[in-house]
Amino acid sequence: WVAIRGRKGGSTLVVAxxxxxxxxxxxEQQRLA
Structure with missing residues (x-):
């Protein structure tokens, strides 16, 4: 995540x-388990 955030400042929304x-x-996994 840090590498992505460091390269682009606007990728915070992408990370979120x-x-x-x-x-x-x-x-979903917990519900199916």
């Missing part, structure tokens, strides 16, 4: 979106 997708995927 990725984090949201990851947490969503985690919730």
């Amino acid at each position: 979106a990725i984090h949201a997708l990851l947490s969503f995927a985690e919730n």
Whole structure:
């Protein structure tokens, strides 16, 4: 994440979106488990 954030200043939204997708995927896995 740090490398992506360091290269582009506007990728903070991208990082936030990725984090949201990851947490969503985690919730889905826990629900299916």
